[in-house]
Amino acid sequence: MTATTTGELLGAEDITVRFGGLTALDRVGLHVGPGSVVGLIGPNGAGKTTLFNVLSGVLRPSEGTLTWKGEPAVARRPHESARAGIARTFQGLNLFPKLSVLDNVVVGADRTARGGPLSMLTGLGHHHSDEKRLRARAMEALESFGAAQYADRLPGTLPYGVQKQVALARACVADPELLLLDEPASGLSSDQIDALAEQIRTFSEDMAVVLVEHHMDLVMRVCDHIVVLNFGEVIATGTPDEVRNDPAVTRAYLGTAGNGDPE
Numbered sequence: 001m002t003a004t005t006t007g008e009l010l011g012a013e014d015i016t017v018r019f020g021g022l023t024a025l026d027r028v029g030l031h032v033g034p035g036s037v038v039g040l041i042g043p044n045g046a047g048k049t050t051l052f053n054v055l056s057g058v059l060r061p062s063e064g065t066l067t068w069k070g071e072p073a074v075a076r077r078p079h080e081s082a083r084a085g086i087a088r089t090f091q092g093l094n095l096f097p098k099l100s101v102l103d104n105v106v107v108g109a110d111r112t113a114r115g116g117p118l119s120m121l122t123g124l125g126h127h128h129s130d131e132k133r134l135r136a137r138a139m140e141a142l143e144s145f146g147a148a149q150y151a152d153r154l155p156g157t158l159p160y161g162v163q164k165q166v167a168l169a170r171a172c173v174a175d176p177e178l179l180l181l182d183e184p185a186s187g188l189s190s191d192q193i194d195a196l197a198e199q200i201r202t203f204s205e206d207m208a209v210v211l212v213e214h215h216m217d218l219v220m221r222v223c224d225h226i227v228v229l230n231f232g233e234v235i236a237t238g239t240p241d242e243v244r245n246d247p248a249v250t251r252a253y254l255g256t257a258g259n260g261d262p263e
């Protein structure tokens, strides 16, 4: 079955994750349709990162099923996820500090290529024509994220906002069908967050997006659907308006000091 027949790209059903005696996720469900933007929110320790790791294939749940385009999805290594059409960004950017900006993005393009991760940079498993094609594609991605002028620089020499764009370019270079964004607004100014909101809405013309984010204003502005976790359980789901007005959500946030308000 394909996404076209099921109307679903990614489906998580009854996902339970236990770390020793701690149940970090308890029968959690989440569904992502093509082109939708799904937000995952909740107070600190609610289980967002754990669920994100399950969705991106790096963490195998203790129980539950994960499907990709209607087929069972198994835990995958990052380049296998990328080849399947799933890309992600990381809270800490995860750019390679000793590689140029261009080479960082080439790594993203290379993940979907025949030779496997880092094969281009190690020179293994690629022809010269592949290398030229990947570099051209990476350059195009940098151009569309407004970072082409930094192609030869090392990431650490650039402002944080530019580094975030490079990380987005790396995630999007292989035209994923699903983009998983882990706290994309962290460390950005309010102008940069406004620009990010527009970008996310633009992404959703071509791909679905799942967003883990503490910045409530961004979540409420860009998401079609929101899933709220608290202590590993889904306590609310719905549109931004439905979630904003849900007393269980307000209670969860008020019960947790220092986490702001869902507005």
Ligand SMILES: Nc1ncnc2c1ncn2[C@@H]1O[C@H](COP(=O)(O)OP(=O)(O)OP(=O)(O)O)[C@@H](O)[C@H]1O
Residues within 6 Å of the ligand: 019, 022, 024, 042, 043, 044, 045, 046, 047, 048, 049, 050, 051
């Ligand atoms: N590898 C692990 N081993 C043991 N416990 C873990 C592990 N990872 C997460 N936990 C626990 O699982 C629960 C959920 O953590 P998780 O990081 O998923 O929450 P979160 O919603 O992402 O929190 P935050 O907003 O603070 O990042 C927490 O109680 C956390 O301490």
